[in-house]
Amino acid sequence: MALTRNEIKFIKSLQEKKVRETERLFVVEGVKLVEELLLQDKMEVEAIYATPEFVPTGSKSLNLVTISESDLERISGLVNPNRVLALVKFPKPKSVDWQLEKNVLVLDEIKDPGNLGTILRTADWFGINTVLASENCVDLYNPKVIQASMGAVYRINYIQDSLQKMLPDLKKSGFKLVGAAMQGKDLYTYSYPEKLALVMGSESHGISEKTNSLLDETLTIPKFGETESLNVGVAAAIILSHFRQVKGI
């Protein structure tokens, strides 16, 4: 079926944050990510646009629209479109019981979508369920975040709001706020608190002053060479891995 100009325009407009938030819809692209989407049950799929080569996985009844390769190119945000594009509804926000949670990741001004996606993928690997993000972080449904997260967006509870509003609640529930910083306690000998909220700041400016004033402690990855800093996704991964090594699940 050929898509109308209005349909193409609508789907393409979901590359923009403003439109996504009005429509409460986001885009997932490519065979691997859409296959995983169809096998999970947390996200509600609005429609699937696919070339005839795409074979849907799972057993859900789908609003599947078969389209041509050239129509896929018209609606895709990828440099190399890959057979299928799904429109997915924003999930309902989940409420978190801070008394039950034990490990939380807090992101302060993470603006690069590739970094955010990688951080979510890593958090998911290490069994972190909840990620709090400052309002000036990139939004979860940015297509580059979705692609880099490799499906972690289907599972992670990403709560984007004012950290000044959310972090005091965490503290009241017994969390220690521990920030990654250039000058802090040595990661390798650090004793983790029972309830850890790990705070990561931006690569260029570190943790913002407002958030910094709420921290209980800072933590540093020991440096053995000359490079000035680590990529923020890399730094988060090193700390989360070390945390699991010491504390288990």
Add this chain to the structure above:
Amino acid sequence: MALTRNEIKFIKSLQEKKVRETERLFVVEGVKLVEELLLQDKMEVEAIYATPEFVPTGSKSLNLVTISESDLERISGLVNPNRVLALVKFPKPKSVDWQLEKNVLVLDEIKDPGNLGTILRTADWFGINTVLASENCVDLYNPKVIQASMGAVYRINYIQDSLQKMLPDLKKSGFKLVGAAMQGKDLYTYSYPEKLALVMGSESHGISEKTNSLLDETLTIPKFGETESLNVGVAAAIILSHFRQVKGI
């Protein structure tokens, strides 16, 4: 000074690997990376093209060409050009004495330039001097590698050649070849060999069969959640950090 059409064409053509290899020149862009370039002494700078706002660091005599913002846009490979572009000569290959080296990183089919740059930055942080790369890895002087490496390219000895040729030499010098894999020994309880060559493969296909047959052991990062795999730069960082934690420098 206004650049001629031929100068613009020449500089722009260095975005391509073939031209870089013929000319033995590569491009470094942006204030931060060029400042660091001018403060080190391993790389020889052929020329600097900068807008009047750029103030060179260091004390070297420079072939500094002041250009307009619009000429910078014409020669730049960045979406947002940042004041300065340097042409740098390929450094002479350094010979490595495998008897003296203790830790080496080996990359097999790492094709994404952002991943390679991040890996070099992380290797530099953890004091790794030498990185061996298979012929089908992305080349070191790809502009995206340079940008993501954040200056690590100035320090790391990156040797790109056939792994089938290089790895047997490593083994003869007492290195154990340890590959990161989905099924291997648990990273957190692993006893590292005295001389470690850590082998990382591609994210989608893992370590190639030819390289795999040369490995002494494989190593796995324990998984606590649901995501299928980790980004290759993240995985390398986690293992290198754990290695330093156990063995020190």
